[in-house]
Amino acid sequence: MTRNGKRPGIPILVRHGFRAVQAISPALAAGAAERLFFTPPRRGDTPETEAFLATGERFILPVGQRTVMGWRWGSGPVVYLAHGWGGRGGRLGAFAPPLLAAGCAVVTWDAPGHGASDRGLSSMPDFARTLTAVVASQGPAHAIVAHSMGASAATLAASLGVATDRFVFLAPAANPPAFATAFGRALGARPEVMDRARVRSERRIRFSWAGLDVPQMAERMSAPLLVVHDRGDLVVAFADGERIAAAWPGARLVETEGLGHGGVVRDARVVAEVVDFVTAGMPRPVPVGAGRRAQVGGTTGAGLGAVELDRYLFQRELRWA
Numbered sequence: 001m002t003r004n005g006k007r008p009g010i011p012i013l014v015r016h017g018f019r020a021v022q023a024i025s026p027a028l029a030a031g032a033a034e035r036l037f038f039t040p041p042r043r044g045d046t047p048e049t050e051a052f053l054a055t056g057e058r059f060i061l062p063v064g065q066r067t068v069m070g071w072r073w074g075s076g077p078v079v080y081l082a083h084g085w086g087g088r089g090g091r092l093g094a095f096a097p098p099l100l101a102a103g104c105a106v107v108t109w110d111a112p113g114h115g116a117s118d119r120g121l122s123s124m125p126d127f128a129r130t131l132t133a134v135v136a137s138q139g140p141a142h143a144i145v146a147h148s149m150g151a152s153a154a155t156l157a158a159s160l161g162v163a164t165d166r167f168v169f170l171a172p173a174a175n176p177p178a179f180a181t182a183f184g185r186a187l188g189a190r191p192e193v194m195d196r197a198r199v200r201s202e203r204r205i206r207f208s209w210a211g212l213d214v215p216q217m218a219e220r221m222s223a224p225l226l227v228v229h230d231r232g233d234l235v236v237a238f239a240d241g242e243r244i245a246a247a248w249p250g251a252r253l254v255e256t257e258g259l260g261h262g263g264v265v266r267d268a269r270v271v272a273e274v275v276d277f278v279t280a281g282m283p284r285p286v287p288v289g290a291g292r293r294a295q296v297g298g299t300t301g302a303g304l305g306a307v308e309l310d311r312y313l314f315q316r317e318l319r320w321a
Contacts, residue, residue, distance in 0.1 A: 030196030084148025088115030127153030
């Protein structure tokens with residue numbers, strides 16, 4: 001789902017095959033275009049992502065006809081970390097250590113079609129329904145920190161009743177269905193074929209594409225919002241973050257340079273800005289004593305404290321000290 005100056009990476013054999021099908025049967029081509037557009041890319045995990053998720057207390061949650069894998073750390077006000085298209089919950093792991101140290105619980109998950117959750121097609125409404133189910137399972141949200149299409153889906157979930165004290169959107173997409181235009185061009189799909197694909201998908205996801213415009217939904221929001229977006233983002237245009245922040249009453253926009261689309265979830269300055277915003281007004285946590293650990297779960301129940309988790313994830317040279 002790339003748009004801002006980059007063409008979606010569609011293999012040449014897929015494009016040739018699609019055009020052959022399109023010439024014979026526009027209906028079959030529309031079905032193929034829908035499946036291709038709504039199938040998330042499968043990317044391998046980094047060692048840091050795997051290490052972060054391994055420290056969490058796992059939970060499995062039914063969402064519709066599929067199951068979703070999630071992870072939880074700590075106790076206190078719950079901060080939900082929502083990944084974007086083609087990502088997984090561990091991508092936002094940089095936020096966990098300072099949030100745990102501030103006395104928050106942290107929850108993340110893999111959306112349908114992503115990571116350890118059941119495979120298949122996915123969409124912005126699927127992301128939103130999953131967020132709704134996770135919050136219902138894990139408790140009221142103090143904050144939702146979301147990246148890319150995860151932010152779009154968080155807005156949709158909020159419009160459907162999910163409540164939180166604060167939102168943070170990192171490189172949010174203003175209108176994910178609009179990515180279909182660049183996708184259709186790259187695939188070589190005729191406009192009428194993409195129109196058929198849209199109608200097919202609207203029946204399946206039970207939403208019209210016109211109803212998934214984030215700035216329109218943003219006008220009705222009241223919870224505080226922090227938007228962080230990089231001016232050089234080649235995946236989701238900086239203008240998307242600007243539009244959302246302008247439409248959301250009282251929202252604050254933070255501009256970055258040189259981080260791109262993925263860097264905003266890892267940069268230390270962004271992490272500090274987000275944690276300050278999320279924890280503003282919260283009481284200071286009681287320091288963990290020398291003989292205690294801030295529980296973060298894991299299959300053994302031992303877990304890692306916030307300090308130990310920070311050491312494991314981000315101080316590689318000390319990892320085996």
